[in-house]
Amino acid sequence: MSFRDWYRADRLPTIYCAGCGNGTVINCALHAVDTLGWRWEDTIFVSGIGCSSRAPGYIRTDSLHTTHGRALAFATGIKLARPELHVVVFTGDGDLAAIGGNHFIHACRRNVDMTVICMNNWIYGMTGGQGSPTTPRGAITTTTPYGSGEGVFDLSALAVAAGANHVARWTSYHVKELTNAIDAGLRTPGFSLIEVLTQCPTAYGRRNKLREVSDTIEYLKTHAILLQRYNRLVAEGKPVPEDMFTVGEFVRRNRPAMGVPP
Amino acid sequence: MKLAIDSSRCKGCNLCMLVCPYRIFKEGKEQNERGIILPELDRPERCPNCRLQKLYGRTLCGLCQMICPDQAIRWDDEAKNERQKVEVEF
Numbered sequence: 001m002s003f004r005d006w007y008r009a010d011r012l013p014t015i016y017c018a019g020c021g022n023g024t025v026i027n028c029a030l031h032a033v034d035t036l037g038w039r040w041e042d043t044i045f046v047s048g049i050g051c052s053s054r055a056p057g058y059i060r061t062d063s064l065h066t067t068h069g070r071a072l073a074f075a076t077g078i079k080l081a082r083p084e085l086h087v088v089v090f091t092g093d094g095d096l097a098a099i100g101g102n103h104f105i106h107a108c109r110r111n112v113d114m115t116v117i118c119m120n121n122w123i124y125g126m127t128g129g130q131g132s133p134t135t136p137r138g139a140i141t142t143t144t145p146y147g148s149g150e151g152v153f154d155l156s157a158l159a160v161a162a163g164a165n166h167v168a169r170w171t172s173y174h175v176k177e178l179t180n181a182i183d184a185g186l187r188t189p190g191f192s193l194i195e196v197l198t199q200c201p202t203a204y205g206r207r208n209k210l211r212e213v214s215d216t217i218e219y220l221k222t223h224a225i226l227l228q229r230y231n232r233l234v235a236e237g238k239p240v241p242e243d244m245f246t247v248g249e250f251v252r253r254n255r256p257a258m259g260v261p262p
Numbered sequence: 263m264k265l266a267i268d269s270s271r272c273k274g275c276n277l278c279m280l281v282c283p284y285r286i287f288k289e290g291k292e293q294n295e296r297g298i299i300l301p302e303l304d305r306p307e308r309c310p311n312c313r314l315q316k317l318y319g320r321t322l323c324g325l326c327q328m329i330c331p332d333q334a335i336r337w338d339d340e341a342k343n344e345r346q347k348v349e350v351e352f
Contacts, residue, residue, distance in 0.1 A: 002321075013270070013271040018298075019331065020331055023333065027330070173281075173329075176328075213276070
């Protein structure tokens, strides 16, 4: 069985724009779930509102498409009622960081046994390109026409601080590493966040000189710096290149988790 | 096995062109009936996955299939007694 069997073939092609990274992330997530040997009946995908949250509609397992930002609250409910189910949450940056911010912090704090895959495309793509908490400084969106002047939310650092058991960040270009990270997240009991930076050529790239899909992929490829290399540069006191983001596994620990079947 | 692009799913983003280490995908020229320019295959028999997938019993490289956001890339079995071209790059 391959990950392609997890798709609802009658629902494809997806509604995503050409070159959207969300499809890649679903591929990687399903591949990880498939190699673990989980069954359709025991796996449930939960999502909120947004482009990323359309994902469970294309997967043949049971799923919940919930209210905006509240996917983690619903997933916590599932995990407490039926701890034997495997819960995977697909969510976006607007869903997780902006509207569901508090749910996110407290799901990390409670360490509920679930895997959260956050497709961070730096913008609210579905509603027309409004700036989100993860929009980089200086980026042009419909709500920040002169460039965003706000600080950027670092979701991975937030999850580490709030007490999640496994936190990793990759991009939609690094498919193999992303699959391995999701696999590690699914195996870890307790809360696991995998933040995936994806391209959004329609809402973000079009306004920020990344119009072609290859431009954003090139950006993700050249601006990602591995966590180990970043730490080495800092330890040696060498300058870290500007506007790079770290990728890799930030934390993996064994704090007491909630909702783990006995 | 042979490489195939599902023309009903592909949206022409050319991500496969970016990641294939063998440069099997190249930019297409003609639009299909949905107005999408599909990538063309340049000697797909060079793909190691086509030759060795059955032998090893697993997907070897598979980067194009994993990165394809529209699940349009697949490997098909050959028909019985179908003639196969073989090309190996060193």
